[in-house]
Amino acid sequence: MSAPVIRVRGLVTRFGAQTIHDGVDLEVRRGEILAIVGGSGTGKSVLLRTILGLKAPEGGTVEVLGRNLAGLDDEARRPVLKRMGVLFQDGALFSARTVAQNIRLPFAEHTDLDHRLVTQLIRVKLAMVGLPQEAGAKIPAELSGGMRKRAGLARAIALDPDVLFLDEPTAGLDPIGAAKFDELIRDLQRALSLSVVMITHDVDTLCAIADRIAVLLDKKIVVGTLDEIRAYPHPWVREYFSGPRGRAAQTGHYEPDPDRKDA
């Protein structure tokens, strides 16, 4: 088995006197979809920001693609950043630029390809995330929430990253849109052999596409497959999966994906 794409060791996060994470260990394997869940205030977003290198940890180490981002200077960080893609909650598209210009940014920053080829690649990315070509000329304010997410995803996968980070990808989408978005993520993950780390509240997403689940509980993290986590004896986990939403999601369309093992 190849080295994990992300390795978090003994992570400690503190805000003043308040400890959010106390010794969190997490490994993300190549080619898997790992979902991070947890109640409000358990530090899901902070964990993501720490992995992305946007926040320095108070203790422990975080390695992404074998490099410790916190210890690198800007110049050394660039090649690692190039191999990561992030979809923020509402897309975080740059509001003054069109969708196409947003997708062009990573190309302009990290490659020296000629304008025409990049334009063609932008068209491919738009098609890949299921956006009509017309959306490329629009500014984010002219798009619906779901389209903004797709546009954000197109920007995130612009450079074919190794790891894709998703912050609540289905939040704010209607159930049909959310299911389609899940499908899209699974699809892209396979086509581009991505490793995906996502924060989610959506039990449907967990059941439909997550290979493994990491639950933030009492400042620690518990990682396992859906079945293992479901059997985990903790009141929050039990409530999470046995609530009406959790039950509906599991009796619904859970597909085990036979051909996922090769990745």
Add this chain to the structure above:
Amino acid sequence: MDADRTQRGDAGWARSRFDGSAVLVALGGRWTLAHARSLEETLGRVDTRGAKALRVDFGDVAAIDTGGAWLLHRQILRWQEAGAEIGLVRASHSQTALLDRMSIEGESRPSLARPSEGAIRELLIRTGEATVEIGREAYALLSFVGAVFSAWGRAWRRPGRIRLTSTVFHIERIGIDALPIMGLLAYLIGVVLAFQGADQLRQYGAEVFTINLLGVSILREIGVLITAIMVAGRTGSAFAAEIGTMKVNQEVDAMRTIGLDPMETLVMPRLFALAIALPLLVFFANAMALAGGATMVIVGLDLSLPQFFEQLASAVTFPTFLIGLIKAPVFAVLIGMVACYEGLKVSGSAESVGIHTTRSVVKSIFLVIVFDAGFSVFFSRIGL
């Protein structure tokens, strides 16, 4: 059988082999975006001798991403256009899946750029739009003024609904917090005026009239004007940005749905606070500017403090002082209205907050100076 070997090594390579009428194009290496330039060349150099049946062999491809797949897809399309049948050999499931995703659905390719007319047309359109916009703007501002006055009327009838806490809070921010910077500014302007005045008047041996110059210009014009400009920059911009950000966060919409009137909760307290704080600030600024002038006069012209006051009293009458002060509440309402109006006009993005904040400052300073000119004409007509 012959081989046309192109680039090898880390970057992807392509090699064509001829076997009778069939041609096999063998691919290998890394077909990734990082090598896009050399891949483009490599593909351009693949010689198929116009074969009608092409087989593309993926057996040695070490890695392929969207960039490589797109270049290959583009080349395959070209070969197909030239009339060749294409077959894929030894392509893994994921490689074919990736290639399949390259076909951009529907052949229509609308431009990715914002649609644009010609330069001259664009200029005409913008001029026209700007003209119409000015009219619309004037109308909107006027109706905002109307709305403010009707809210004001309502406040008179039901004084209980005036937000006292909020008003006091804003008075503190506009007035008390501005005292240090306002004081320093006014003091320095007093010094500068006295210095320049004394310099000129010395030529006629009339240095003592520096004090007349100081008294009249500061009390009538400079004090109130400087204060108003300062407040427009310091407070007007803050108002516009605050209200604008609330607009972006939909807080203003939330207020409306709860039944709170933004006019009553956001605009009126700020206007009342400005109307109270600005005259006080003007008074303070006048005093500080005179103090600055006095310092200069006493040090530079060898006059004593009582002499300064004596001369000042002979030069300045109570109406002079009042003329300056009476403009303050008018300017206050101008600044407040423009700031709140621009704040409420913010829509959507962070960029919009910036635009309207800038506009609020520019407009309110402009209006303050226009009104000041109007006041000057008016007061001189009625002989004051």
